[in-house]
Amino acid sequence: MKILFKLIGVVFFLVIIYLVINHQPNKTYQWNLPEHFPEPLIPLDNPMSQAKVELGRHLFYDMNLSVNKTKSCASCHLQEKAFTDGLPRALGATGQLHPRGSMSLANIAYVASLNWADPLTETLEHQLLVPLFAEEPVEMGMSGREQEIINYLSKQPIYSTLFKKAFSNQGISIHSVSQALASFQRSLISGNAAYDRYLLGDDTAMSSKALKGMNLFFSEKVECFHCHGGFNFSDSSSHATEQLKLKPFHNNGLYNLDANGAYPELNQGVFSITQNTEDMGHFKAPSLRNIELTAPYMHDGSIVSLDEVLDHYSAGGRNIVNGKNQGDGSASPLKNKFIKGFDLSQQEREELLAFLESLTDEEFVKNPSHANPWIELN
Ligand code: HEC
Numbered sequence: 553m554k555i556l557f558k559l560i561g562v563v564f565f566l567v568i569i570y571l572v573i574n575h576q577p578n579k580t581y582q583w584n585l586p587e588h589f590p591e592p593l594i595p596l597d598n599p600m601s602q603a604k605v606e607l608g609r610h611l612f613y614d615m616n617l618s619v620n621k622t623k624s625c626a627s628c629h630l631q632e633k634a635f636t637d638g639l640p641r642a643l644g645a646t647g648q649l650h651p652r653g654s655m656s657l658a659n660i661a662y663v664a665s666l667n668w669a670d671p672l673t674e675t676l677e678h679q680l681l682v683p684l685f686a687e688e689p690v691e692m693g694m695s696g697r698e699q700e701i702i703n704y705l706s707k708q709p710i711y712s713t714l715f716k717k718a719f720s721n722q723g724i725s726i727h728s729v730s731q732a733l734a735s736f737q738r739s740l741i742s743g744n745a746a747y748d749r750y751l752l753g754d755d756t757a758m759s760s761k762a763l764k765g766m767n768l769f770f771s772e773k774v775e776c777f778h779c780h781g782g783f784n785f786s787d788s789s790s791h792a793t794e795q796l797k798l799k800p801f802h803n804n805g806l807y808n809l810d811a812n813g814a815y816p817e818l819n820q821g822v823f824s825i826t827q828n829t830e831d832m833g834h835f836k837a838p839s840l841r842n843i844e845l846t847a848p849y850m851h852d853g854s855i856v857s858l859d860e861v862l863d864h865y866s867a868g869g870r871n872i873v874n875g876k877n878q879g880d881g882s883a884s885p886l887k888n889k890f891i892k893g894f895d896l897s898q899q900e901r902e903e904l905l906a907f908l909e910s911l912t913d914e915e916f917v918k919n920p921s922h923a924n925p926w927i928e929l930n
């Protein structure tokens with residue numbers, strides 16, 4: 553009996569020691585995911601922590617991370633626009649126009665390949681080095697100025713505290729900057745639109761118009777769901793229970809400059825990377841969550857409203873009748889087979905639009921934990 557007590561004592565002692573050693577206040581992260589969302593897939597070497605998210609938020613909103621202190625990540629990714637910027641094409645710190653438009657960061661933790669047409673960039677840690685350091689086009693323009701970033705961050709008492717909380721005593725480096733920025737972005741979960749509340753049992757969340765539009769969206773008549781399906785309304789999604797990363801890209805018939813399906817120079821989709829003709833004009837189907845807030849649309853912002861997006865799809869592609877991009881996208885041999893065109897009555901059009909609007913998550917765009925932390929300080 554005595555031995556048993558001793559044994560229990562020893563086991564108890566070992567458990568306590570184990571708990572003490574493993575106790576890191578930031579080890580567990582509270583996702584607060586909506587019930588119908590799977591857990592995101594997180595790189596093993598960058599587990600989530602509230603301290604990293606908080607540091608990342610400060611970095612995301614800090615204009616000192618650009619060459620002339622005029623742009624932060626948030627300048628092109630504004631919370632009230634679901635982290636897009638309202639421009640057809642983004643404008644870099646030195647005034648250079650990006651060939652493509654800024655993209656929403658809602659639910660970015662689930663996106664299988666980042667950017668409009670880039671099968672090579674899979675992690676946020678990797679992606680953000682482009683806006684920070686790329687020279688062509690310039691976004692934040694910090695190429696060759698890595699040490700400047702470290703010096704600036706090291707001099708700010710608030711960053712000393714934030715880095716210590718997030719990374720203990722590992723010090724300040726571009727590596728830790730990128731890990732924190734990635735963690736903040738992964739915290740941007742949007743799953744409380746009227747559509748989500750309807751799914752979770754609130755029968756009154758969506759109007760009957762929007763419900764009819766939902767049935768249309770998921771029908772073989774308009775085919776949207778093939779590419780914009782799943783809980784995140786994009787077939788380029790991955791999560792913890794689906795380890796296989798699908799990275800599909802499609803040509804949705806926006807351009808056809810030469811009857812062979814050519815797209816304008818600089819924006820030729822996956823073709824720019826692979827040089828395979830069949831990849832011409834292939835882009836990622838972006839998530840349609842919060843789509844009402846992210847106009848103008850498509851990689852080059854060339855469609856101004858959701859009504860015109862429906863014109864594009866109902867015609868089975870876009871026919872540009874004059875100018876340098878002249879050509880009939882609906883006749884492109886590279887166009888995906890689901891872009892086949894359809895007839896919508898005015899009522900059906902309104903229903904489909906009402907459904908797209910039911911994907912707007914007001915809580916997400918107003919959530920104070922995603923907002924500019926520097927404003928609170930001033
Ligand atoms: C000058 C405007 C601008 C700035 C500043 C900027 N971005 Fe972007 N962002 C863009 C554009 C444009 C794209 C699309 C790029 C492409 O497809 O080539 C993009 C794409 C992204 C994506 C991919 C989204 C998706 O759905 O695939 C992420 C993530 C992102 N940016 C994060 C950041 C972070 C983090 C910062 C700050 C370090 C930042 N951006 C700074 C304009 C900007």
Ligand code: HEC
Binds near residue numbers: 777780838888
């Ligand atoms: C074959 C796949 C496919 C189908 C089917 C499809 N889309 Fe798309 N969608 C895409 C791709 C790819 C893009 C990006 C194209 C680009 O920018 O060049 C896109 C872009 C969009 C955009 C603009 C997104 C943004 O952030 O700018 C909207 C809105 C949209 N689609 C709505 C719809 C609707 C509504 C339907 C059904 C009527 C539909 N799509 C059917 C592939 C598809």
